[in-house]
Amino acid sequence: xxxxxxxxxxxxALGQTARVTCGGDNIGTKNVHWYQQRPGQAPVLVIYxxxxxxxxxxxxxxGSNSGNTATLTISRAQAGDEADYYCQVWxxxxxxxxxxxxxxxL
Amino acid sequence: QLQxxxxxxxxxxPSETLSLTCxxxxxxxxxxxxxxxxxxxxxxxxxxxxxxxxxxxxADYNSSxxxxxxxxxxxxxxxxSLKLSSVTAADTAIYYCARLNWGLLGYFxxxxxxxxxxxxx
Numbered sequence: 001x002x003x004x005x006x007x008x009x010x011x012x013a014l015g016q017t018a019r020v021t022c023g024g025d026n027i028g029t030k031n032v033h034w035y036q037q038r039p040g041q042a043p044v045l046v047i048y049x050x051x052x053x054x055x056x057x058x059x060x061x062x063g064s065n066s067g068n069t070a071t072l073t074i075s076r077a078q079a080g081d082e083a084d085y086y087c088q089v090w091x092x093x094x095x096x097x098x099x100x101x102x103x104x105x106l
Numbered sequence: 107q108l109q110x111x112x113x114x115x116x117x118x119x120p121s122e123t124l125s126l127t128c129x130x131x132x133x134x135x136x137x138x139x140x141x142x143x144x145x146x147x148x149x150x151x152x153x154x155x156x157x158x159x160x161x162x163x164x165a166d167y168n169s170s171x172x173x174x175x176x177x178x179x180x181x182x183x184x185x186x187s188l189k190l191s192s193v194t195a196a197d198t199a200i201y202y203c204a205r206l207n208w209g210l211l212g213y214f215x216x217x218x219x220x221x222x223x224x225x226x227x
Contacts, residue, residue: 033212041219042219048212088153100152
């Protein structure tokens with residue numbers, strides 16, 4: 001089965017840039033979606049189809065996808081960005097989620 | 107604004123069947139543009155896709171749960187449901203219902219708040 005690997009945690013200073021990676025075999029050929037989950041809340045879609053933002057999601061969040069790695073970039077990090085982030089793809093008739101990354105804003 | 111709300115028992119005994127319903131408001135489960143899905147999250151763990159259903163009643167399931175899962179849809183009540191049989195403690199989780207956009211290659215763009223289900227005698 002297809003696997004998506006994410007770092008356990010990423011730390012970023014307030015106002016700086018954080019990058020959350022999602023590794024998978026030839027993931028660059030797939031459509032990658034990203035979710036933000038704050039403590040005690042349901043996941044929220046923040047990036048779809050590699051680099052598109054739903055309405056209401058700030059431009060500070062962006063996505064890219066190439067080769068074996070997809071990346072979610074959080075620019076000018078704010079305290080409110082502290083959350084778990086999950087990538088997701090569809091593969092072989094199954095929806096696969098990444099292992100999740102906790103973003104810590106210092 | 108589309109809203110989804112899970113409902114069902116919060117406590118289920120081992121070996122019994124877990125049953126949850128997702129009530130949809132502000133939109134129709136009869137739309138041919140979307141699928142509807144269930145995702146769960148075990149304590150302190152990540153997200154696991156359970157299955158999805160189309161307005162026609164056609165459903166797809168996670169292969170690891172397929173033998174125990176049934177997802178159905180009721181267009182007259184604008185809701186869809188999950189049944190998971192022969193549950194064990196490993197099925198204790200928060201269960202989310204969600205809308206799947208952009209077909210079976212897509213993404214879950216609206217989520218319910220989640221329903222905590224504990225399996226215990």
